Amino acid sequence: FGSSRFGSGHLGLSARSAWTQPLSNPDLIEHILKMGSVKTFKLKKHLAKKLNMNRPLPQWFRMKTGTKIRYNKFRRHWRRGKIGL
Numbered sequence: 214f215g216s217s218r219f220g221s222g223h224l225g226l227s228a229r230s231a232w233t234q235p236l237s238n239p240d241l242i243e244h245i246l247k248m249g250s251v252k253t254f255k256l257k258k259h260l261a262k263k264l265n266m267n268r269p270l271p272q273w274f275r276m277k278t279g280t281k282i283r284y285n286k287f288r289r290h291w292r293r294g295k296i297g298l
Contacts, residue, residue, distance in 0.1 A: 240265050256298070263289075263296050 244261035245254075252260075270285050289296070 238265070259298070260296075 241258070241261045244264050245257045248257050248260065266287065267289050268285070269288070270282065275283065
């Protein structure tokens with residue numbers, strides 16, 4: 214998402230192929246559908262992925278790793294840590 218590429222409206226893919234690509238994650242689809250409409254589809258997908266990544270570790274994963282990994286060190290606060298689009 215370089216500023217020059219994003220500003221020119223170039224998606225790298227044709228608009229038709231971006232819509233025909235299958236989205237397998239239902240949470241991703243839910244986040245995309247709830248977003249405002251004045252964004253490109255590529256940007257919506259990127260923001261939805263960041264929303265899904267911003268969550269704590271599941272408890273079963275802590276048990277699996279023997280609590281060597283205790284927390285998600287990549288958690289991001291909406292105001293402090295920026296995505297960098």
